[in-house]
Amino acid sequence: xxxxxxxxxxxxxxGIAGLWLNARLRQLGYSTVLVESASxxxxxxxxxxxxxxxxxxxxxxxxxxxxxEAIADMPRRWRxxxxxxxxxxxxxxxxxxxxxxxxxxxxxxxNLTSFFASKAVRGRxxxxxxxxxxxxxxxxxxxxxxxxxxxxxxxxxxxxxxLAELAxxxxxxxxxxxxxxxxxxxxxLQIDGREIRAQRIVLSAxxxxxxxxxxxxxxxxxxxxxxxxxxxxxGPSLKPLYxxxxxxxxxxxxxxxxxxxxxxxxxxxxxxxxAEADGVARDEAAQIxxxxxxxxxxxxxxxxxxxxxxxxxxxxxxxxxxxxVRPDNAFxxxxxxxxVGWPTKLALSPDFADRVIAALxxxxxxxxxxxxxxxxxxxxxxxxxWEELLP
Ligand SMILES: Cc1cc2nc3c(=O)[nH]c(=O)nc-3n(C[C@H](O)[C@H](O)[C@H](O)COP(=O)(O)OP(=O)(O)OC[C@H]3O[C@@H](n4cnc5c(N)ncnc54)[C@H](O)[C@@H]3O)c2cc1C
Numbered sequence: 335x336x337x338x339x340x341x342x343x344x345x346x347x348x349g350i351a352g353l354w355l356n357a358r359l360r361q362l363g364y365s366t367v368l369v370e371s372a373s374x375x376x377x378x379x380x381x382x383x384x385x386x387x388x389x390x391x392x393x394x395x396x397x398x399x400x401x402x403e404a405i406a407d408m409p410r411r412w413r414x415x416x417x418x419x420x421x422x423x424x425x426x427x428x429x430x431x432x433x434x435x436x437x438x439x440x441x442x443x444x445n446l447t448s449f450f451a452s453k454a455v456r457g458r459x460x461x462x463x464x465x466x467x468x469x470x471x472x473x474x475x476x477x478x479x480x481x482x483x484x485x486x487x488x489x490x491x492x493x494x495x496x497l498a499e500l501a502x503x504x505x506x507x508x509x510x511x512x513x514x515x516x517x518x519x520x521x522x523l524q525i526d527g528r529e530i531r532a533q534r535i536v537l538s539a540x541x542x543x544x545x546x547x548x549x550x551x552x553x554x555x556x557x558x559x560x561x562x563x564x565x566x567x568x569g570p571s572l573k574p575l576y577x578x579x580x581x582x583x584x585x586x587x588x589x590x591x592x593x594x595x596x597x598x599x600x601x602x603x604x605x606x607x608x609a610e611a612d613g614v615a616r617d618e619a620a621q622i623x624x625x626x627x628x629x630x631x632x633x634x635x636x637x638x639x640x641x642x643x644x645x646x647x648x649x650x651x652x653x654x655x656x657x658x659v660r661p662d663n664a665f666x667x668x669x670x671x672x673x674v675g676w677p678t679k680l681a682l683s684p685d686f687a688d689r690v691i692a693a694l695x696x697x698x699x700x701x702x703x704x705x706x707x708x709x710x711x712x713x714x715x716x717x718x719x720w721e722e723l724l725p
Contacts, residue, residue, distance in 0.1 A: 337528045337708070341367045342701055343694075344523060344532035346546060347539030348505065348713060349379040350490075351664075351676070353497035354683040355538060355690055356504060357422050362691070363701040367530055367710070368501060369508045369523070375494035376716030377540040379680060381564070381648045383591040383605055384493075385434055385576075386412045386486040386681045405663075408681045409485050416488070421684065427496050428489035430592070435468055435577040439478040439632050459483055470575035470592075473635045480577070487576045487591055490680070491718045498715060507713035513550050519670055520550060533699050536690055537674040541651035547674065555667040555674060556654035563613040564648065565604040565625040568724045569641030572600040579632060581607060588628055593720055601720040604628075618645045644723040652678050668693055 343359050345352045348370030356368045389405040414420030416427050436459070459481045465472065467480055498505065506525065514522040514529055522531035537543050544557040574592040581587030589606035604625055607613075613621055622643045629638060653665040653676055664686035666675035673693055677686040 336524070338531075339367070339528060339707065340522075340531040340704055341365045341707070342533050342699070342704070343367075344530055344535045345369065346511065346523070346535070346537050347377070347542060348374040348498075349377045349538065349540050350375070350382075350494070350497075350680050350683045351540070351686045352536070352538040353494065353501065354422070355536065355687040357497055357500040358687045358691065360500070360502065360504065361422070364694075365701065365704055365707075366504045367506050367532075367707070368504050369506045369511065369525055370713035371508050371511070371539075371542070373714045373716035374498055374505070375490065377542070378648060378650060379494060379540075380490050380716045381646060381719050382490060382680045383589060383603055384430065384488045384490045384593075384680065385589075385591065386488060387679060388483065388485045405679070405681060408684065411684050412486055412488070412681070416486070422497075422500065424493065424496055426492065428492040429486060430489050430594075431487040431574070431576040433482045433576070434485040434487055435462070436481040436483060436580060437471065437478055437577045438480075438580045468575050468577060469573040470633065470636065471577075475635050489593070491715075495715060503707055503710065505712050506710040511546070511549075520672060533671070533702070534694060534697075535672050537672065538676075538686070540676065541649055543651065543674055543676065550672070552669070552672075554669075555665070557676070558652050558654040559649040560652060561614045561647065561649050562605065562609045563616065563621050564609045564646045565613075565621060566601055566644045566646065566720055566724055567604070567625070567629075567638065567641050568595060568599055568601045568720065569638060570599055571637040572602055572641070574600060575602065578606060585610070588632070593718065595720055595724070601724060603720070614647075621645045642724050646719055646723060652676050664689055666690060666693065 342364040343366045345356050345366060345368040348368055352368055356366050359366050386409050387405055388409045411420060415422045415424040416429055418425035462480050462482050508525045510526055512524045513520045514524050537546050539546055541559060575590045577590055578586035579588045586606040588604055588608050591603045593601045593603060595601050608628060616624060664677045664682040666673060666689040673690055675686060677683045
């Protein structure tokens with residue numbers, strides 16, 4: 335016989351969006367169950383670069399865009415949470431860098447001057463020199479200009495671990511999920527022999543949302559996948575670097591973040607333009623050669639002779655947009671008891687949770703005193719990609 339449970343809010347998907355939302359809802363007194371079919375953080379979240387953008391990167395077009403407006407408050411909210419005095423207590427989450435840097439390798443100063451004069455970045459960007467430069471750029475041969483952005487970089491693995499702690503007993507490992515209907519309406523989900531009824535069901539399953547919506551017979555909201563081909567390099571002589579290297583265009587030529595591996599070495603994780611269209615078209619060997627050439631041109635003093643290389647293909651899952659334009663905000667749509675969305679960036683998970691909470695308040699959904707949950711099988715935590723690919 336199937337077990338019957340009820341909860342206020344049933345969340346599907348244990349990436350950053352579902353886990354952050356779950357922690358916020360529990361703090362507000364809602365009972366929750368968060369269902370994960372693979373591993374916590376193992377979708378896009380642990381494959382992300384962990385940058386808590388404040389929007390400066392998107393203001394590179396020269397204009398103050400919607401993206402810069404919506405995202406501008408995120409570094410403050412995350413900083414307070416990590417310091418233990420924000421909307422969630424994320425003390426213990428490892429801050430990899432207090433700042434992310436913009437680095438122009440040489441002659442792009444003119445381009446940068448107008449950018450830094452723009453209202454979008456005034457007061458949020460300072461030029462740094464000498465021993466204030468990121469360690470990897472402190473070399474006599476380094477000629478470029480470097481600006482410090484008020485954007486943090488987080489160790490996403492410790493973030494997911496902390497949010498899983500804040501989830502208490504609400505996590506449920508699942509294999510098969512099917513809708514539970516009453517009179518045609520979805521009132522909950524059937525999960526591996528359990529019937530779970532809920533006041534609201536939130537789909538925050540990243541790239542898995544499309545299939546979940548299809549299983550519910552829904553065509554909207556539509557999802558788009560934006561493929562990336564990231565590069566990882568690990569070596570004994572790498573020093574930490576967190577920077578967007580500017581090219582001629584609006585997108586960073588390369589975005590470098592640095593991650594401590596379990597063996598004490600640093601892994602550089604390379605995204606930006608190199609991981610987009612041309613990079614996606616390259617096979618693994620060609621993509622590694624392209625990255626070797628980029629780093630050789632930009633940082634010729636970095637000894638990569640004994641470095642090990644790997645690439646990672648991963649899709650960013652977002653709401654469908656014409657022309658694959660990057661969405662500006664967390665996205666949430668709702669239909670009956672169902673809410674579905676994508677944060678669109680790790681940094682925007684607080685915005686995603688705000689939108690869900692606003693929808694609950696709008697609909698008068700209050701915490702109901704229910705039965706305590708029985709012990710549920712817990713999903714595992716995912717491992718960082720560099721431990722998988724470059725052990
Ligand atoms: C290479 C890369 C770099 C990035 N860098 C940054 C960055 O520096 N800063 C930033 O802000 N953003 C960044 N992003 C974007 C960011 O990673 C994502 O926006 C964010 O992680 C999405 O979180 P999520 O919880 O919606 O999805 P995910 O992390 O993908 O989590 C979805 C979860 O749902 C689970 N799931 C799927 N289907 C089901 C199902 N049927 N039932 C139950 N569970 C299911 C999955 O197993 C997964 O655990 C990056 C993305 C990529 C790909």
